[in-house]
Amino acid sequence: MANRTDPAAKSIRGTNPQNLVEKIVRSKIYQNTYWKEQCFGLTAETLVDKAMELDHLGGTFGGNRKPTPFLCLVMKMLQIQPDKEIVVEFIKNEDYKYVRVLGAFYLRLTGIDIDVYRYLEPLYNDYRKLRLKLPDGQYSLTHVDEVIDELLTRDYSCDIALPRIKKRWTLEAIGNLEPRRSALEDDFEEEEEKDEDDPLTNGLDAMDQDRDYHRGRSPLRERDRGRRRDSHKYRDRDYDRDRDYDRDRDYDRERDYDRDRGRGRDRDRDRDRGRERDRDHYRREEKEYGRERDRDREGRERDRRDRDRGRRRSHSRSRSRSRDRRDHDEDRRRRHARSSASPRRHGEGADDTINRDEPKKKKEKKEKKEKKDDGTDHPDPEIAEANRIRASLGLKPLKL
Numbered sequence: 001m002a003n004r005t006d007p008a009a010k011s012i013r014g015t016n017p018q019n020l021v022e023k024i025v026r027s028k029i030y031q032n033t034y035w036k037e038q039c040f041g042l043t044a045e046t047l048v049d050k051a052m053e054l055d056h057l058g059g060t061f062g063g064n065r066k067p068t069p070f071l072c073l074v075m076k077m078l079q080i081q082p083d084k085e086i087v088v089e090f091i092k093n094e095d096y097k098y099v100r101v102l103g104a105f106y107l108r109l110t111g112i113d114i115d116v117y118r119y120l121e122p123l124y125n126d127y128r129k130l131r132l133k134l135p136d137g138q139y140s141l142t143h144v145d146e147v148i149d150e151l152l153t154r155d156y157s158c159d160i161a162l163p164r165i166k167k168r169w170t171l172e173a174i175g176n177l178e179p180r181r182s183a184l185e186d187d188f189e190e191e192e193e194k195d196e197d198d199p200l201t202n203g204l205d206a207m208d209q210d211r212d213y214h215r216g217r218s219p220l221r222e223r224d225r226g227r228r229r230d231s232h233k234y235r236d237r238d239y240d241r242d243r244d245y246d247r248d249r250d251y252d253r254e255r256d257y258d259r260d261r262g263r264g265r266d267r268d269r270d271r272d273r274g275r276e277r278d279r280d281h282y283r284r285e286e287k288e289y290g291r292e293r294d295r296d297r298e299g300r301e302r303d304r305r306d307r308d309r310g311r312r313r314s315h316s317r318s319r320s321r322s323r324d325r326r327d328h329d330e331d332r333r334r335r336h337a338r339s340s341a342s343p344r345r346h347g348e349g350a351d352d353t354i355n356r357d358e359p360k361k362k363k364e365k366k367e368k369k370e371k372k373d374d375g376t377d378h379p380d381p382e383i384a385e386a387n388r389i390r391a392s393l394g395l396k397p398l399k400l
Contacts (some may be wrong), residue, residue: 003030009081012110013163017078020109021382025159025384026075028060029069035072044082047073052089054098058133059159067131070102071158082259087111091119097128101147105158113165113177121180123148198355 005018018026029035038050050073057070090103104120111119126144134140150157155164171177375387375397387397 003079006080006197007077009079017081017110018075020078020163021075021160025060025065025067026069028065029072031074032067032072034069035067035075038069039072039076042076042080044080044086047076047080047082048090051099051102052096053322054102055102056131056133056139057098057158058158059135061135061137068158070098070162071160073102074105074109074158074160077102078109081110084115088119091123097126097130097144100126101130101144104148108157108162109160113171117168117171117177120148120152124240 005016009017012020021029042050050069054070054073056068057066059071060067087103087107090099091107093099093103099192100123104123106121108116115180125144126148128144130142130144130147132140132142147157151162153283155162168177168180376391378384378386378387383398390397
């Protein structure tokens with residue numbers, strides 16, 4: 001509730017008055033201790049007392065962008081929206097300079113173009129010193145007229161974007177403002193009036209006029225006669241002067257155009273050079289990235305080869321170990337078989353060579369017997385051939 005705009009406040013430039021302050025700065029103000037403690041419940045009457053306590057102005061400062069009390073009071077004025085008469089009294093206050101600057105800043109944010117020029121331009125004659133808090137937290141010296149010039153000519157002040165206003169010459173052209181009158185013009189007019197009222201100077205001029213009159217020539221008449229006689233010379237001289245002025249102006253314009261075109265060409269050349277520099281930097285980064293990527297890929301390939309080599313080595317080592325184990329088991333089985341088949345173990349007196357040769361002899365006898373049984377060894381060649389054919393067909397041999 002404390003951060004809401006007064007319900008009776010009018011919208012400024014089609015929006016809530018507090019929206020004239022950017023959202024980030026506005027949130028910083030709402031979180032500030034000075035806003036919560038000192039600005040709570042302020043009205044248009046009690047705001048003057050807080051404004052009189054100001055000793056510096058500025059926007060936000062420090063690493064966390066803490067707002068100044070001046071910025072908090074500006075936000076409070078946008079929230080309560082005081083009357084125009086109160087703001088004008090702030091500006092006309094000559095005793096408290098910070099109150100005057102506060103009113104001028106608020107009028108610059110919310111006022112129309114004519115009121116801004118009408119009430120702020122007279123403050124150019126105020127040269128009092130002010131303390132300005134910089135973004136780094138340090139203080140700087142400035143003056144009231146400098147602050148007013150910043151409000152009228154800049155688009156940004158105290159970390160707040162100022163609304164756009166028309167140029168003064170535009171308002172003068174349409175007749176909404178009178179031409180600005182400098183305070184020094186009054187001093188010049190006073191000096192001229194003093195010279196005219198000086199009796200010594202006036203007496204000398206009167207004596208010169210009387211002397212010329214008695215000589216038969218009136219200075220006024222001679223001046224008019226000379227004007228009439230040399231009027232065509234003056235016209236020709238003025239025409240030549242105007243023509244020379246136009247020629248010089250055209251020359252200056254062409255020179256300015258050439259200089260601006262040269263500056264534009266230099267800017268284009270600098271821009272192209274900067275783009276080329278950025279491209280070279282990007283190419284170098286790409287090459288470096290490609291090299292790093294290749295190095296990473298080679299490192300991964302090397303690690304994978306080392307792992308495969310270690311895996312193959314361990315596999316071959318385990319395979320040779322299993323082969324050795326199988327050979328060892330086979331030797332053990334053979335030794336056990338030989339020991340079990342030994343005649344000395346069973347009480348027989350024959351050698352192992354005799355036992356090993358017996359199966360071969362039995363096999364040879366069996367093959368001879370089969371050859372005799374199939375009838376292929378018959379003395380009659382025809383019967384032997386017929387038995388050979390019958391044996392290939394699986395039939396019994398002929399026995400004749």
